[in-house]
Amino acid sequence: MLKRYWGWLALVAGLLLVGGFWYLSVRNEQRDYRLTDPQHPLPVAQVSDDEVNRVAKYLYCPVCENIPLDTCGTEACSRWREDIRRMLAEGYSRNEIIADFVMRYGDRVRAEPPPEGLHLMVYVLPPVLLVAGGVVLYRTVRAWMQASAEVAETESALAAAQTPAPAVEPDDEYIRRLEEELNR
Amino acid sequence: MVAIIGQSVLIVAWILALYAVIASVVAAYRHRPEWAVSARNALLLIFPLLSVVVALLVWALVTYHYEIEYVHNVSERAMPLYLRATALWGGQAGSLVFWSWLMAAFASAVALRDWRRDREMLPWVVAVTAGTLAFFLFLNVVLETPFKRFWALPDGNIQASVLPPAGARAFFPKDGRGLNPLLRHPGMVAHPPFLYLGFVGFVIPYAFAMAALIVGRLDARWIRLTRRWAIVAWLFLFLGLILGSRWAYDVLGWGGYWGWDPVEISAFMPWLTGTAFLHSVMIQERRNMLKHWNMLLIIITYDLVIFGTFLTRSGVLSSVHSFAQSAIGPAFFTFITLTFLGSMALLAWRWNDLRGKEQIRSAWSREALFLYTNLVFVSMAAVNFWGVVYPIVSELFTGQKATVGPPYYERVMGPLSAIMLFLMGVATVAPWGKVDTRRLFRMVVKPALVGLLLPAWAWWQGYRKPGALLGFALIGFVIAVVLYDIARGVWARHRVHREPLWRALVHLLTRNRRRYGGYIVHLSIAIMGIGIIGIEFFQLETQRTLAAGESLSLGRYTMVYDSVAIFNTNDGRQVARATVTVKDQQGRVVATLHPRQDYYIRDQQPMTIPGVHSTWGSEFYVLLVSWRPITAEGATFKVYYNPLVKWLWASPWIAIAGALLAAWPETRRRRATAPARAATQAPAPASA
Numbered sequence: 001m002l003k004r005y006w007g008w009l010a011l012v013a014g015l016l017l018v019g020g021f022w023y024l025s026v027r028n029e030q031r032d033y034r035l036t037d038p039q040h041p042l043p044v045a046q047v048s049d050d051e052v053n054r055v056a057k058y059l060y061c062p063v064c065e066n067i068p069l070d071t072c073g074t075e076a077c078s079r080w081r082e083d084i085r086r087m088l089a090e091g092y093s094r095n096e097i098i099a100d101f102v103m104r105y106g107d108r109v110r111a112e113p114p115p116e117g118l119h120l121m122v123y124v125l126p127p128v129l130l131v132a133g134g135v136v137l138y139r140t141v142r143a144w145m146q147a148s149a150e151v152a153e154t155e156s157a158l159a160a161a162q163t164p165a166p167a168v169e170p171d172d173e174y175i176r177r178l179e180e181e182l183n184r
Numbered sequence: 185m186v187a188i189i190g191q192s193v194l195i196v197a198w199i200l201a202l203y204a205v206i207a208s209v210v211a212a213y214r215h216r217p218e219w220a221v222s223a224r225n226a227l228l229l230i231f232p233l234l235s236v237v238v239a240l241l242v243w244a245l246v247t248y249h250y251e252i253e254y255v256h257n258v259s260e261r262a263m264p265l266y267l268r269a270t271a272l273w274g275g276q277a278g279s280l281v282f283w284s285w286l287m288a289a290f291a292s293a294v295a296l297r298d299w300r301r302d303r304e305m306l307p308w309v310v311a312v313t314a315g316t317l318a319f320f321l322f323l324n325v326v327l328e329t330p331f332k333r334f335w336a337l338p339d340g341n342i343q344a345s346v347l348p349p350a351g352a353r354a355f356f357p358k359d360g361r362g363l364n365p366l367l368r369h370p371g372m373v374a375h376p377p378f379l380y381l382g383f384v385g386f387v388i389p390y391a392f393a394m395a396a397l398i399v400g401r402l403d404a405r406w407i408r409l410t411r412r413w414a415i416v417a418w419l420f421l422f423l424g425l426i427l428g429s430r431w432a433y434d435v436l437g438w439g440g441y442w443g444w445d446p447v448e449i450s451a452f453m454p455w456l457t458g459t460a461f462l463h464s465v466m467i468q469e470r471r472n473m474l475k476h477w478n479m480l481l482i483i484i485t486y487d488l489v490i491f492g493t494f495l496t497r498s499g500v501l502s503s504v505h506s507f508a509q510s511a512i513g514p515a516f517f518t519f520i521t522l523t524f525l526g527s528m529a530l531l532a533w534r535w536n537d538l539r540g541k542e543q544i545r546s547a548w549s550r551e552a553l554f555l556y557t558n559l560v561f562v563s564m565a566a567v568n569f570w571g572v573v574y575p576i577v578s579e580l581f582t583g584q585k586a587t588v589g590p591p592y593y594e595r596v597m598g599p600l601s602a603i604m605l606f607l608m609g610v611a612t613v614a615p616w617g618k619v620d621t622r623r624l625f626r627m628v629v630k631p632a633l634v635g636l637l638l639p640a641w642a643w644w645q646g647y648r649k650p651g652a653l654l655g656f657a658l659i660g661f662v663i664a665v666v667l668y669d670i671a672r673g674v675w676a677r678h679r680v681h682r683e684p685l686w687r688a689l690v691h692l693l694t695r696n697r698r699r700y701g702g703y704i705v706h707l708s709i710a711i712m713g714i715g716i717i718g719i720e721f722f723q724l725e726t727q728r729t730l731a732a733g734e735s736l737s738l739g740r741y742t743m744v745y746d747s748v749a750i751f752n753t754n755d756g757r758q759v760a761r762a763t764v765t766v767k768d769q770q771g772r773v774v775a776t777l778h779p780r781q782d783y784y785i786r787d788q789q790p791m792t793i794p795g796v797h798s799t800w801g802s803e804f805y806v807l808l809v810s811w812r813p814i815t816a817e818g819a820t821f822k823v824y825y826n827p828l829v830k831w832l833w834a835s836p837w838i839a840i841a842g843a844l845l846a847a848w849p850e851t852r853r854r855r856a857t858a859p860a861r862a863a864t865q866a867p868a869p870a871s872a
Contacts, residue, residue, distance in 0.1 A: 021599065022595065025595045026595070029591050029595075048727075048728070049726075049727035049728060049729075049820070049822075050725070050726050050727055053725070053727060058591075060587045060589065065501070066443075066445050066446065066501075066587070068438070068443075068589070070438075071436075071437065071438035071439075073437070073790050073792060073809075078810075106584055106585070107578075107584050107585070107586050107587075108575075108584065108585040108586055108587045109587070110586075110587060110589075111587060111589035111590065111591055112587070112588060112589055112591050112592055113574075113578065113586035113587070113588070117582075118577075118578065118581055118582060119578070119586060121574070121577075122570075122571075122574055122586075122588060122592060125570060126566075126567045126570065126596050129563065129566060129567070129570075130563055130600075133559050133562070133563055134559070137555065137556065137559050140555075141544055141547060141552055141555065143542075144473075144542050144543050144544040145543075145544050145545070145546070145547065147542060147543045148543035148544055148545045151543065152545070
């Protein structure tokens with residue numbers, strides 16, 4: 001009885017595993033934090049370049065193509081990094097800063113589109129694709145193994161008439177196969 | 185004059201390519217061998233003609249013919265000779281000519297082979313290669329000619345065209361605009377040729393596949409004929425990708441080697457499907473199965489090659505609108521659609537004839553494992569494809585462009601690579617056909633245990649993230665299993681043939697070159713993985729402004745900022761060159777680095793060249809971000825500590841050795857080993 005559902009169970013387990021990993025890694029990437037609370041702003045100079053880059057890494061330069069903001073060398077980008085520094089000092093959180101940039105320059109400044117609407121396809125499609133590929137592969141291999149088993153049955157029926165083959169030492173078997181391989 | 189000759193020769197080459205297509209189709213349909221010969225000769229003529237074109241263009245570049253628009257756009261007098269010559273592929277039109285030229289070279293090499301056994305395929309192979317060539321030459325001649333000249337119109341405007349507009353005078357600029365500074369680097373000089381060689385190399389197996397489909401010769405012959413082409417194409421593409429990464433690491437100044445940029449990915453995708461193809465054809469040769477799949481893979485690889493050129497050349501990446509404006513984009517799009525649909529139609533037509541012996545005797549047999557790796561490779565390619573096209577999809581549907589950046593790719597490629605390494609290790613020792621699972625397990629478990637030395641070493645070195653340790657364990661497993669398999673083979677030959685060990689090794693490697701060449705490539709990929717894990721998991725970075733004499737520490741090093749010098753060079757750069765001293769943990773000076781910023785004054789473009797102290801343990805990578813020129817009191821540095829990345833740079837050499845071993849012609853071998861074969865048959869009956 002259980003055996004009949006085994007494949008479905010494996011499928012669900014696979015989906016959960018892949019989906020769970022996926023979800024966690026997305027969430028981990030978008031984890032929010034703030035340097036200080038808005039009631040106690042820091043002096044701007046106390047926010048280090050490293051703190052700025054940690055946010056800028058997840059933003060793409062609004063003017064250049066495909067360059068993360070933390071590595072972009074243009075004048076405009078260094079001004080944007082100063083914006084980030086000021087906002088961090090004023091107590092904005094990482095995600096608030098990103099939201100502010102998105103408001104000003106559009107979705108394309110995010111390193112990844114927000115997981116909503118059509119953009120969900122970016123997050124959902126790959127794991128679904130992987131699992132679907134796995135299922136197709138599983139079914140194919142199973143069908144081909146069955147095909148092979150049928151052939152093997154007829155062959156073994158034929159072989160049963162003959163004397164059984166002597167036991168083969170694993171190492172000799174390996175050498176024979178190696179020779180076979182080398183002589184192809 | 186140069187321009188007129190060049191353009192004329194280009195047109196003749198294009199007409200010849202079209203003729204070759206038509207003549208070979210006639211030859212095949214009407215059974216007229218003389219037309220096939222004629223088509224082949226036309227194809228053979230294209231290479232010398234394009235050589236003339238390339239030579240003319242290089243000559244124009246080297247001898248300052250700035251009246252030609254292309255020369256004007258990509259070169260200038262101040263550039264050194266080697267850069268002026270290689271500016272041939274520094275811009276759109278030139279790189280397309282270069283593509284066509286390489287394609288013609290490969291097509292000629294194929295046309296010159298001995299066709300006696302495969303006469304019926306010849307016309308179709310010629311038709312497909314000449315057709316591809318005709319498409320690229322069409323782009324060259326009609327849409328993107330490198331031979332446009334400048335003309336001064338009567339109203340004083342300057343216009344670029346091949347033929348003079350009415351009443352125009354020839355216009356001779358004194359100097360060119362010069363190559364994009366980012367491209368003035370040895371890595372960028374070598375990267376495009378390798379990449380293009382990889383691209384055009386995959387056209388050859390595709391041409392044979394199509395020929396096989398059309399004439400109905402559906403055995404593994406087309407695979408056997410193009411096996412070497414595929415390996416060589418694979419190697420070139422691989423090296424092209426590595427050279428590109430190295431260039432990014434050295435020039436782009438972001439401390440990394442791979443940024444998941446659409447341009448990189450567009451070259452990476454055909455490499456993925458090409459790798460899958462190299463593996464799955466072996467199943468067809470051995471087991472007479474997966475015939476559909478191999479056809480599909482080579483069709484996809486071919487169209488991804490064209491798609492890669494399309495993505496980088498059509499402007500579709502910057503926006504859908506610039507795509508609509510570029511002439512070249514729609515042409516590419518049409519060509520890809522037609523070839524893809526055409527090939528798929530052929531495949532569908534032959535579908536039933538392609539049925540092979542679709543059987544797998546064990547889920548852990550080598551053919552089954554190859555099948556799983558195929559799924560992983562194709563998934564990787566699909567995920568990359570989706571990431572690259574999604575911004576375009578998003579712009580089409582929402583009107584707003586989205587960016588799909590590294591987090592997306594890392595999330596997918598990390599786990600898939602882990603699965604890949606696992607399969608790579610098991611497949612090394614898994615036999616074909618029937619598998620005794622317990623024996624396979626016994627064969628795998630020893631190398632797996634030995635492989636644990638690598639994560640143990642990593643732990644001891646302080647690399648302790650769980651994902652990384654898992655990766656190291658898998659890499660250790662792959663390396664151990666490959667070495668174990670080679671050692672077992674050597675030992676067996678040593679025992680059976682009483683050969684000395686070194687000769688047993690040489691014989692083993694040269695007798696089944698494809699198998700052991702492949703294993704050596706696997707070693708290289710595994711070693712590359714060490715570098716990738718090092719930099720991906722353990723890269724440290726910091727950015728700080730230092731006054732002269734101040735220091736900062738990162739990883740195992742401390743650097744002291746000494747000074748910065750600012751000077752102008754005679755090729756139009758303003759250079760700020762810092763001097764920093766790097767010390768190790770014991771305070772010993774290990775290196776003096778000179779990170780610098782070159783500001784190309786006319787292009788208004790800064791270029792950040794890192795100073796790197798490289799050891800097998802790590803690379804200490806220093807960028808000069810900004811400085812205060814007058815007082816020289818301080819400079820801002822961005823510093824990366826990239827553990828183990830040197831292994832990444834070293835590994836391609838091993839891959840070269842492995843791929844060459846796998847692709848080396850075996851004609852001499854047959855004769856040389858004929859007696860040896862008789863000898864090796866002796867022990868076989870004893871154990872059977």
